[in-house]
Amino acid sequence: MSIELIAEILVIAVCLAGGGILKGATGAGAPILAVPALAAFFDVRFAVIVMLAPNLLTNAWQAWRFRSRLLPGRFLAPFLIGGVGGAALGTLALKSLDAGILSLGVAIAVAVYVVLRLARPHWQLPMRTGEWLSAPAGAAAGILQGAAGLSAPISITFLNALRLPRETFIATISTLFVTFSLIQIGVAEATGLIHPGEVFYSLFALLPVSLAMPLGARLAGRMSPQALDRVILAILAVLAIKLLFDALA
Numbered sequence: 001m002s003i004e005l006i007a008e009i010l011v012i013a014v015c016l017a018g019g020g021i022l023k024g025a026t027g028a029g030a031p032i033l034a035v036p037a038l039a040a041f042f043d044v045r046f047a048v049i050v051m052l053a054p055n056l057l058t059n060a061w062q063a064w065r066f067r068s069r070l071l072p073g074r075f076l077a078p079f080l081i082g083g084v085g086g087a088a089l090g091t092l093a094l095k096s097l098d099a100g101i102l103s104l105g106v107a108i109a110v111a112v113y114v115v116l117r118l119a120r121p122h123w124q125l126p127m128r129t130g131e132w133l134s135a136p137a138g139a140a141a142g143i144l145q146g147a148a149g150l151s152a153p154i155s156i157t158f159l160n161a162l163r164l165p166r167e168t169f170i171a172t173i174s175t176l177f178v179t180f181s182l183i184q185i186g187v188a189e190a191t192g193l194i195h196p197g198e199v200f201y202s203l204f205a206l207l208p209v210s211l212a213m214p215l216g217a218r219l220a221g222r223m224s225p226q227a228l229d230r231v232i233l234a235i236l237a238v239l240a241i242k243l244l245f246d247a248l249a
Helices: 003-026 030-041 044-050 052-065 073-096 099-119 127-148 155-161 166-191 198-204 206-222 225-248
Strands: none
Touching (some): 003 052, 044 198, 073 127, 099 127, 127 166, 198 206
């Protein structure tokens, strides 16, 4: 094994571990750190492909664990149906768009997420309104997930605004992410978006994400939610700046 390959694997592992810490601390959001970090070192397409297996399997476990706390079908069904169409369109965009445009898209998505979290931390959306918006919100999140591997500016912000109990939030967001992953894998495989050898990286990615999740859970118990949130937002802001610089350079 060459030194370059070892260094590449170590960089990937560190990026994924950061995402695992975030997921362990909050119950969602491994791609929020992992995708921008991987894209900053490699490219958006590679980052999205690497996260397919971790997204599918870790979220499948969480969705099953909290399945009894899912939101009712009148919200969940249009949310997931919209997500299916959006994820398919977004993954096709990942196949056809230039890497620089995709990096710019990830940078903008991360920046929007940071701004929304800072500007409206306590904003609440009534559930009745959320039910009407569930289909378009799912579709928009799916497009962003498929094209940039990062639906958090829409999916997590939308569900956070509903002020759901933690278990209900985890069950709902995990089910959405499982849906996204299945659609992404199908479209990516059909269009040749997955390059030879990248399945290994995606399966390898399960290890650092899974090992880091308990650490995130412990950190969440020792740090205040506000402090943890500020650290995450600071890291994301730095990553967004680097991605924006790379895209425009």
